[in-house]
Amino acid sequence: GFLTLLAKMQSRSDSTGKALLKYQLCRSLNEQAKYHQANYYCSGLESDLHNAIDPVLPKFITYRVIANNHHFRSDYHTALNTYLSLIKAFPKGHDISGVYNDIGNLLKELKQYEKSTQYLEEALALRAYASGLMKAQVHHSLADLYLNQSQSDLAIHHFGQAHKLLRESSHNYGMALTSLGLGKAYTQTQKYDLARSYLIESLEAANELNNDGIRINAYLAVSDMFEEKKLMAEALNYAEQALKLAEQVSRHKYTAQALLQLSEIHKALNDYQQAFIYYQRYSSIQMEARDTDNRLALEALDIAHTRYEQELESSLLMHQANIDRLHIEKMERQRWVY
Numbered sequence: 001g002f003l004t005l006l007a008k009m010q011s012r013s014d015s016t017g018k019a020l021l022k023y024q025l026c027r028s029l030n031e032q033a034k035y036h037q038a039n040y041y042c043s044g045l046e047s048d049l050h051n052a053i054d055p056v057l058p059k060f061i062t063y064r065v066i067a068n069n070h071h072f073r074s075d076y077h078t079a080l081n082t083y084l085s086l087i088k089a090f091p092k093g094h095d096i097s098g099v100y101n102d103i104g105n106l107l108k109e110l111k112q113y114e115k116s117t118q119y120l121e122e123a124l125a126l127r128a129y130a131s132g133l134m135k136a137q138v139h140h141s142l143a144d145l146y147l148n149q150s151q152s153d154l155a156i157h158h159f160g161q162a163h164k165l166l167r168e169s170s171h172n173y174g175m176a177l178t179s180l181g182l183g184k185a186y187t188q189t190q191k192y193d194l195a196r197s198y199l200i201e202s203l204e205a206a207n208e209l210n211n212d213g214i215r216i217n218a219y220l221a222v223s224d225m226f227e228e229k230k231l232m233a234e235a236l237n238y239a240e241q242a243l244k245l246a247e248q249v250s251r252h253k254y255t256a257q258a259l260l261q262l263s264e265i266h267k268a269l270n271d272y273q274q275a276f277i278y279y280q281r282y283s284s285i286q287m288e289a290r291d292t293d294n295r296l297a298l299e300a301l302d303i304a305h306t307r308y309e310q311e312l313e314s315s316l317l318m319h320q321a322n323i324d325r326l327h328i329e330k331m332e333r334q335r336w337v338y
Contacts, residue, residue, distance in 0.1 A: 019048060019056035027065045035072045042069040046082075059089035064099065071102070076110050097126035101138050108145050116145055132165040136174060139165070143181055152188040159185060176205035176214050180221060187225045195225050216242050216254045220261055227265060235265050256285045 022045045029038030046066050049055055055062065063086035070079035083103045090096050104120035107113075124138040143158035159181040166174040183199035186192070199222050206214035219242035226235035243258035263278035 015048075015052075016056045019045070022048070023057055023062065023065065026069060030065060030069055030072060033072075035069060038069050039073060042066045058091070060086055060091060060094070063089060064102075067102070071106055074109075076106060079106055080110070095126070097123045097130070097134070097138070100126070101141055104145070105141055108141075108148060113145065113149055117142075120145060132169050133171060133174070136162040136165040136169075136171070136178075140174070140178060140181070143178075143185070147181060147185055147188075150188055152185050155185040156182065156189070172205060173209060173211070176202050176209060176211065179205060180214060180218055183218075183225070184221050187221070187228055190228070192225060192229055196222075199225065212245060212249045212251065213254070216246050216251065216258070219245070220254075220257060223261055223265070227268065232265060232269055236262070239265060252285055252289055256282055256289070259285065 022041045025041040026038050026045050029035070029041065042065060045062055049059065049062050049066075063082055067079050067082035067086055070076075070082055080103070083099065083106065086099055087096070087103075090099065100119045100123035104116045104118075104123060107116035107119065120138055120142045124135065124142065127134050127138060139158045139162035143155045143162060146152075146155035146158065159178050163175060163178040163182065166178060179198045179202035183195045183197075183202060186195035186198060199218055202214065203218040203222070206212075206218055219238045223235045223238035223242065226232070226238065239258055239261045243255065243262065246252075246254035246258050259278050259282035263275045263282060266272075266275035266278060
């Protein structure tokens with residue numbers, strides 16, 4: 001069985017097999033949003049990469065999953081350094097546009113907007129002849145960047161481009177996100193009828209997809225729009241719907257956002273007592289989230305040490321471990337997730 005294979009790898013000091021397994025665990029756990037568990041294997045992979053004279057896997061493939069893990073855990077500066085190492089190691093002739101898109105999004109988080117724009121525009125130029133979905137991804141990244149800076153017209157342009165390309169591809173998830181973005185951007189320009197139509201479109205798409213995250217974000221965006229219009233009863237209603245759903249599905253990040261929004265609405269209504277109550281709940285959740293994050297990091301490290309063989313035994317990883325390095329490289333180049 002698989003444990004026999006692992007034992008053979010260990011007894012023979014099979015560095016190739018062990019490197020492939022660490023890579024697959026790092027990547028697979030990233031994709032499952034188990035970022036702290038993934039970090040144990042990603043760190044091992046990074047250590048091997050620095051110590052190896054002739055790494056088993058191509059450096060550019062390894063750096064990508066490691067950088068993604070740092071990014072997902074909000075360790076932005078370490079992620080950026082890893083992405084820069086990735087660029088240095090990236091071979092000529094391979095498509096680097098996905099890396100530029102990742103870096104552009106990371107720089108946006110760091111509020112380095114000018115550099116973010118440069119990377120994203122370069123990614124878009126490199127994808128001039130790529131599929132509609134690949135172009136839509138970068139248009140969406142650029143739109144988010146401009147939305148963050150309240151450059152509403154540019155945000156609308158890029159969300160619109162992404163929306164058109166996604167409609168042509170019948171990509172419902174992407175369309176739900178771009179409709180949400182267009183609703184937010186039109187709210188910034190005070191074109192409330194257009195904002196409302198796109199936000200309703202996003203909400204309907206989220207219901208069809210049964211996607212709670214988009215649904216909650218749409219409720220919050222509709223609440224924002226009504227608050228901008230000084231329709232405070234409607235703003236409260238949608239913020240309360242967002243809070244109710246976030247609590248039902250135990251999405252603490254969204255619960256915090258809804259509580260903060262409710263606090264701000266009550267403050268605008270001069271109801272300072274209720275605003276303070278909501279803000280206290282918001283602060284409490286933020287503190288709990290930090291404590292939980294630290295606990296998960298420690299638990300993940302312990303799990304990684306004590307359950308290493310159980311993790312490796314799963315049939316998915318057994319299958320992935322047998323993929324040779326060239327096949328992995330091909331998959332990485334062709335892999336597309338909007």
